[in-house]
Amino acid sequence: MKQVVVLGCGAWSTAIAKVIADNVASSNEFCSKIAMYVRGETHNDRNLVDYINNDHINPVYLPCITIPTNVVANSNIKEVVSDADIIVVAYPSRYVQWLIKQMNGHVKENAYFVSFCKGLVLYSEENRVKLVSDMIREQTGKSCVVVSGATTAIEIAEQQFTEVTIGAKNYDHGSEVKRLLQTNYLRMVITQDDVGVELCGGIKHVVAIAAGICDGLKLGDNTKSAVLRIGFWEMSELMKELFPDRGTDWLTIEQSCGMAELFICKSFRYLLFVFL
Incomplete structure (x- = not known):
């Protein structure tokens, strides 16, 4: 059976770990326990690993959610990845290079x-x-599947219905990830356009910030609708401009990773820009 690990201990990685742990608990395909890499962090003078393993909560990033008991936290990344078949990375993008350096030679x-x-x-x-x-x-030197969509960690952890897009050139890997993640509240759609899926997830933040600034300036729904429409178009143009030879498909932007991402521009994550 395949061993799955999750790298990260933020709200997003905790929510993902919960979904996976619930799915693998009675699986014949995946190991029933998953490892979770938690970088050395404390809360109230107590290690976060201890909270997760003994109290089954993440009091720092997702305090209102109970973490399944088959999630085992570990602050030694080499131990976490050494037996892993599927390594889920839910880390801030600016720290991923550091993360890779820590695990290289142990995968x-x-x-x-x-x-x-x-x-x-x-x-x-x-x-x-x-x-x-x-x-x-x-x-x-390893294959990498991409997952993106209109998601908030707390809503997934609360099992509210969500759609997510899987980008995978390797269809076998994409199908395996779908079996690992899909539930009756989390719907997965697979596309081979992994570049488009990831690019949408990255550049939609720019459009979302612009929409938040519109609210802050009290420009009204007409202006914000125009910003979102133009932003939607520019996302498709950037897909072609930045990666012209990677098989990007403009239809990808109609998936959860694109259009639906823009629909959550009014969420709490962008309210900061209302007050600028």
């Missing part, structure tokens, strides 16, 4: 990655941007 030959990271990596010296999944592939 199994046939293991592959699943990236939930939203964002792009800027290489200023090369004057270009790079996808997080590309960085993972290049620096580990």
